[in-house]
Amino acid sequence: MRITDVVEITKPIASPIRNAYIDFSKMTASLVAVVTDVIKDGRRVVGYGFNSNGRYGQGGLIRERFRDRILQADPDGVLDSSGGNLDPHRLWDAMMANEKPGGHGERSVAVGTLDMAIWDATAKIAGQPLFRMLAEINGARANPRVFVYAAGGYYYPGKDLAALRHEMRGYLNRGYNLVKMKIGGASIDEDRRRIDAVLDEIGNDARLAVDANGRFDLETGIAYAKMLRDYPLFWFEEAGDPLDYSLQAALSGFYPGSMATGENLFSHQDARNLLRYGGMRPDRDYLQFDCALSYGLVEYLRTLEVLKQFGWSASRCVPHGGHQMSLNIAAGLGLGGNESYPDLFQPYGGFPDSVTVDNGYITMPELPGIGFEGKSDLISVMRELAE
Ligand SMILES: O=C([O-])CC(=O)C(=O)O
Ligand SMILES: [Mg+2]
Structure with missing residues (x-):
């Protein structure tokens, strides 16, 4: 099994509200899809993720760095030990290759968004709700x-x-x-x-x-x-x-x-x-x-x-x-x-x-x-x- 594509789109989530620090008139969010070649119940398994409000969409970082690291990783090297599913931890290591520690900036938002999609795909491949998989x-x-x-x-x-x-x-x-x-x-x-x-x-x-x-x-x-x-x-x-x-x-x-x-x-x-x-x-x-x-x-x-x-x-x-x-x-x-x-x-x-x-x-x-x-x-x- 393989991840065949990673797709990102930055969407508006603008509203007229304001907190004590920012207004949300230009707020955006990244929506991402991690596409696999796994077919389950007649449908391709795609994992989805997005970033929370408060930080803006991360299309630049995702497209310039993190998407390529996922797609260029050794496909077998990001599977779990059974070889039957993705390993979110190994994919995380692949995304974070050549990133220095500290000064987290907003790459943590880009990686968090992709990580959400990876766990979604992983639990779908396992055929379980994510919360049941995590408890197990x-x-x-x-x-x-x-x-x-x-x-x-x-x-x-x-x-x-x-x-x-x-x-x-x-x-x-x-x-x-x-x-x-x-x-x-x-x-x-x-x-x-x-x-x-x-x-x-x-x-x-x-x-x-x-x-x-x-x-x-x-x-x-x-x-x-x-x-x-x-x-x-x-x-x-x-x-x-x-x-x-x-x-x-x-x-x-x-x-x-x-x-x-x-x-x-x-x-x-x-x-x-x-x-x-x-x-x-x-x-x-x-x-x-x-x-x-x-x-x-x-x-x-x-x-x-x-x-x-x-x-x-x-x-x-x-x-x-x-x-x-x-x-x-x-x-x-x-x-x-x-x-x-x-x-x-x-x-x-x-x-x-x-x-x-x-x-x-x-x-x-x-x-x-x-x-x-x-x-x-x-x-x-x-x-x-x-x-
Ligand atoms: O207004 C915001 O940025 C969101 C926030 O702090 C919260 O939900 O606690
Ligand atoms: Mg708060």
Whole structure:
């Protein structure tokens, strides 16, 4: 068996929303297909992947470097020991040949996108849902029930408190019991009014998390921590620059509740530095590393090893990104849940069509691979690319 082609297209996922750091008016995502010569149930096996929102499409890197490394690798050298399936770890090594360590830049996004497609193909060839395959490889029991939360609460032109409340009410109506909103893109007084409005709207039906998208310096972060700690928040996310571990550590001294960060750390070495120097607390804080931005699942497995060494449970991980890849990792490897964006970044985000949110949980359908075939709007764009 062989990988016969790797295809990429950069697609717009633009929207008028803004967080405390960026707007999404020019946001794009790479969609990739890894085409194999395997025929299963009368159909060619093609694995699909895409990168999460927040980083742009990676067509340049994929076409200039990583596609060729996959296609030029010794075809037998990237198979597993049985020779009957791809080995995502060997393909990862092939992609990363002649890449220096450190300074991860955005190649981690390019590799993460391709890695997603490789795992999709691998699980399809094995005829299994990816989450079942991952549990089996790790000698663990899969748990198809995954906790999910609704991320939104963005700033956008003309959005008033009534619109923010209406948005949050919509998530509750769809079965979520944890919602997230942006902070740090307005004055602290205005953010306080926005938080009051949302807490008033959701009452006891749900919890609220807030996300500053890395906006705050230490002084502003402390001011916010003092304001936020009076509220019963689920977590306070990405207060300061993602690489400023000492700021994160200092802020935890002012914020006794749960904090969350990690969506902009793109390697297991960066994750290790966060755990070493960021003052994160394994009994209450959350880690949001997103494999689709950070060299894929092969690297995420290394990150989970780092967590173990530092005494963290995988259940403290609730990845950023709202994609089905992380849902599979959550169900297969026991993460604490996954983000979702009920109204944003379609058709890439979300769940297969048959899936509903019930009291904050979804149940994974038994679809081969990552399960993209169960999401009709997504699989139709994917098939346009490669089938
Ligand atoms: O607004 C964004 O860039 C997305 C984000 O931080 C999140 O989903 O946590
Ligand atoms: Mg975030």
